Amino acid sequence: MTVASGAQAVGWTDDRVELLKKLWMDGLSASQIAGELGEGVTRNAVIGKVHRLKLSARAKPTNTAPRARPAAARPAAPRRVAAPAATPISTMAPKPRPAATMPRPQVMGATALAIEPQMEAELYTAPAAAELFIPEDKRLSLLQLNEHTCKWPIGDPLTKDFYFCGQHSLETGPYCEFHSRRAYHQLEKRKR
Structure with missing residues (x-):
């Protein structure tokens, strides 16, 4: 096995493997285990060895704090101060939250395609068209279609x-004249 330039091969002695197993079962992360083993052992080396040893079941990680996620910009809320220890919990009434009023639904993520109120009036809805009646002897299955x-x-x-x-379909597309009008209807340009 060749090692990429700049990288060192990890010597997995029996003692190191046993320590790895113990730390893995204790719930330490691969990074924490690499730090404990030291001597050039990387997180990726630990993960690779765990997979080769087929270690799966383990205790809950010791660091159970959730990762910090970037939050959307919100107005700063007043901080709540913990109640003094002498105050019984049953007498503390929860503070009512003010109802948030927004003129339109909040759009998360990219807002380039967000519908604005002035756009709603301009949305085009196609008129409902009646379907063309096709006699039963003229109806075709998928295998009967041609160009x-x-x-x-x-x-x-x-x-x-x-x-x-x-x-009979038009020379310019896959549909007859009636269905071409339905498929490719032109939006009337409105004068502004």
Whole structure:
């Protein structure tokens, strides 16, 4: 086995392996174990040895403090002061929280696509169009489609009533004239 330049091979003696097992079962992290073993043992070396030894079950980690996560910018809340020891807990009433009022839902993360109130009035909704009636003898299955037939699916694909339009398709696309208008409807440009 060759070692990359600048790295040293870890000598896993029986004593080191036993100490590794003990510290792992005590719940120490790989970094903490590497620090205990010392002499060039890295966190990755500890993780590799743990996997080769197939050590899985272990105690809860000794450091159970949750990692600090970056919090969203919030106004500073007043700090709560611990009650004196002489005050019974049952007499302490919880402070009511003021209700937060926001004019619109708070958007977390990227807000480039957030809907603003003036945009809501401009949203376009296509008018509901009636489906084209296709006689049963003109309905096609997937295997009957070709380059000249309309490939517009009609119905639920999980039922036996599912079929494709099957009318003659336009030269410019996969659909007939009716379904092309539905698929590629043009939004009317509004004058501002």
